Amino acid sequence: MRGDKRGFATGIHHHPEWELVSAATTGLRFQKFGDGLPQEFVCSAVPEQSHEAGYLVHVVAESCIRRERGLAYGSGYLNDGPLIPETEIVGALAMPHPLAEQGFDVLRDADGEATLKFMTLMPVTEDEFRFIQAEGPQEMVATWSREDVDVFDFYRDSAV
Incomplete structure (x- = not known):
């Protein structure tokens, strides 16, 4: 990375419910x-x-910093191979968090102006990434739901 880029940190948070x-x-x-x-x-x-x-x-954030471009909903990141050993996960889909209420992804200031967007990264397999490119992210989410896929498990099988 160039010297004019600021760093970032990653924290782990446990959900209370x-x-x-x-x-x-x-x-x-x-x-x-x-x-x-x-x-x-x-x-x-x-x-x-x-x-x-x-x-x-971390990998997706570093990629965005290098490209000087963030993500949009429905876009994502694709790696050359599995990101995590012993998994099929090769990338991520950017979307609102599937368990959060609508609007949770946007932080607003005291005047109600949007100031920050929280982009949820859903781990995807290569087959799922290609499916998203062909059919769209909404169809992938519907398939995960229809197939009762635990999208929070990195060691899951591909849904397609």
């Missing part, structure tokens, strides 16, 4: 990603997979 952990960036919002809202990334996983979630968030 669900059996999930979330890895979230902090400091990514200070990067220059264009005209959109500043972004932070989050990836949720089953509790014993906090390192996997943290690694996915």
Whole structure:
């Protein structure tokens, strides 16, 4: 990375109600990603997979810093091979968090102006990434739901 880029950190947070952990960036919002809202990334996983979630968030954040471009919903990141050993996960889909209420992904100031966007990164397999490119992210989410896929498990099989 160039010397004019600021760093970021990744923290692990345990959800008080669900059996999930979330890895979230902090400091990514200070990067220059264009005209959109500043972004932070989050990836949720089953509790014993906090390192996997943290690694996915870190890899995607570093990629965005290098490209000087953030993510949009429905876009994602594709690696050349599995990101996590012994998994099929090769990338991520950017979307609102599937368990959060609508509007949770946007932080607003006291005047109600949007100031920050939390981009959820859903781990995807190569087949799922290709399916998203062909059919769209909504169809992938519908398939995960229809197939009762635990999308928070990095060691799951591909849904397609």
